[in-house]
Amino acid sequence: MMEEENEGHDITEFGREDPRPPCQLYLITPPKIVxxxxxxxxxxxxxxxxxxxxxxxxxxxxxxxILKAAEALLPVCEEAEVALIINDRADLAKKSGAEGVHLGQTDGSVAAARTLLGADKTIGVTCHDSRHLAMEAGEAGADYVAFGAFYPTATKQAPTQADPEILTWWVALSELPCVAIGGITPENAAPLIEAGADFLAVSAGVWAHPEGPAAAVAAFNRLFGTA
Structure with missing residues (x-):
C-alpha cells in the first residue's frame, strides 16, 4: 500500500535501491546563522x-x-548535488525553489504540501518514536520518515527518546527511507547505521566538531564505508 502510493515521487537522493545503498549524511543548519x-x-x-x-x-x-539564506545556499547545494530541504514551511520551500520540505507533526499535512509543491519534490515527516505516525506518513505519500531523538541533543528540545530498533522495524516493513535524528556524532552513530538508518540527520555533530566540519563529514563517510 505505502509503496504503491509513493510511486511517482522521484527522489534520487532519498530513494532506497536494491541492493540497499550505504547510509548517507543529512545535515541540518544551526537554528541561527550569519x-x-x-x-x-x-x-x-x-x-x-x-x-x-x-x-x-x-x-x-x-x-x-529564510528565503535569503535559501537563495545563498541553493547554488552551493546544486553544485554539490545536495538536496536543499526547508524545515516546517512548504510555502517557503515553494518560493525558494528548494528540493522539498520537512514537516513536523504540527506543520500541516503531507497532502497539502504535495498539492503545493508537486509530485517531484521531497516531503519528509517527523515521526518521533511512533510507529503509528510513520505508518500514517507513508500512507499519506511522504518521501521519507524521520525518527528520534536517539541521543540527548542541545539543538532542539526533543519530546521523545527513540530506540534504534524502530529503524530495523521500519526497514523490514517499508521501502520508504528512514532518517535518524538527535544528538548524533561520529562517535555514537554506528548503532544507528547497523540498525538500518538510510540517513543520519546531524547538526552540532558536524558544525561543533572539535576538528571542524570537514573532519566530521569525513568521519561520517568513513563510517558509511563511502570515504
Whole structure:
C-alpha cells in the first residue's frame, strides 16, 4: 500500500535501491546563522566528503531571512548535488525553489504540501518514536520518515527518546527511507547505521566538531564505508 502510493515521487537522493545503498549524511543548519559565514562553513563541510541533503532550519527569524539564506545556499547545494530541504514551511520551500520540505507533526499535512509543491519534490515527516505516525506518513505519500531523538541533543528540545530498533522495524516493513535524528556524532552513530538508518540527520555533530566540519563529514563517510 505505502509503496504503491509513493510511486511517482522521484527522489534520487532519498530513494532506497536494491541492493540497499550505504547510509548517507543529512545535515541540518544551526537554528541561527550569519548567512555568508555559514555558506563558507558549509563549503568547508563539503570538502570532507559526500552530503545527501541540507535542511535549512532557522528559528525565530522572518520569512525573508529564510528565503535569503535559501537563495545563498541553493547554488552551493546544486553544485554539490545536495538536496536543499526547508524545515516546517512548504510555502517557503515553494518560493525558494528548494528540493522539498520537512514537516513536523504540527506543520500541516503531507497532502497539502504535495498539492503545493508537486509530485517531484521531497516531503519528509517527523515521526518521533511512533510507529503509528510513520505508518500514517507513508500512507499519506511522504518521501521519507524521520525518527528520534536517539541521543540527548542541545539543538532542539526533543519530546521523545527513540530506540534504534524502530529503524530495523521500519526497514523490514517499508521501502520508504528512514532518517535518524538527535544528538548524533561520529562517535555514537554506528548503532544507528547497523540498525538500518538510510540517513543520519546531524547538526552540532558536524558544525561543533572539535576538528571542524570537514573532519566530521569525513568521519561520517568513513563510517558509511563511502570515504
Amino acid at each position: 548567512v555568508q559565514d555559514f555558506v563558507k562553513t558549509f563549503r568547508q563541510a563539503l570538502e570532507g566528503g559526500a552530503v545527501a541533503a541540507l535542511q535549512l532550519r532557522l528559528k525565530d527569524v522572518a520569512d525573508d531571512e
